[in-house]
Amino acid sequence: MYEVTVKRSFSAAHVLAEAGGGCENLHGHNFTVEVSASARELNAQGLAVDFRVLKRWTEDVLQELDHKYLNDVPYFKASSPSSEHIARFIYERIADKAQGEPFVLSCVTVWESESSRVSYRADQHD
Numbered sequence: 001m002y003e004v005t006v007k008r009s010f011s012a013a014h015v016l017a018e019a020g021g022g023c024e025n026l027h028g029h030n031f032t033v034e035v036s037a038s039a040r041e042l043n044a045q046g047l048a049v050d051f052r053v054l055k056r057w058t059e060d061v062l063q064e065l066d067h068k069y070l071n072d073v074p075y076f077k078a079s080s081p082s083s084e085h086i087a088r089f090i091y092e093r094i095a096d097k098a099q100g101e102p103f104v105l106s107c108v109t110v111w112e113s114e115s116s117r118v119s120y121r122a123d124q125h126d
Contacts (some may be wrong), residue, residue: 002048003106005036006055010066014081031086032111033062035094039103049103061093083110087120095122 013028035058039048065073070081079085091108098105109119 001038001040002042003036003038004049004051004054004103005034006051006058007032007034008055008058008062009033010062012065012068012070014070014076016080016082019080019082029112031065031083033058033090034107034109034111035090035105036107036109037098037103038106041102043102049101057094057097058090060097061090064093065089083112083116083118084120086110087118091120091122 009030009032011028011030013026015026016023018024035054037049037054042048065086070076070086073081075089076085087108087110090110091105094108095105105122107119107121109117111117
């Protein structure tokens with residue numbers, strides 16, 4: 001199994017109501033995002049996943065979040081814009097783009113600081 005990972009970043013602000021402490025106040029992060037896709041076999045060009053494709057998809061999705069107040073993003077109207085929900089949002093958007101590809105999106109990791117991260121993986125069934 002091969003796994004390809006790209007790393008990108010975005011900046012955004014949010015409020016985490018009922019989280020306790022300072023997170024209930026308006027604050028922001030310079031988020032770092034890692035997006036990983038996996039494939040059992042290489043394609044005719046010897047690639048599991050073309051880095052350029054994964055980077056473009058990631059950048060397209062992050063444009064929906066970059067320099068935004070995340071609480072106003074429609075996806076987060078029903079759920080808190082926590083790092084957990086941000087990871088799932090990114091995962092779902094990129095997984096939609098990857099439909100029909102010979103690889104699967106394996107994981108999205110969101111770092112909200114140098115020491116705090118969360119990863120999201122959907123259940124993968126062969």
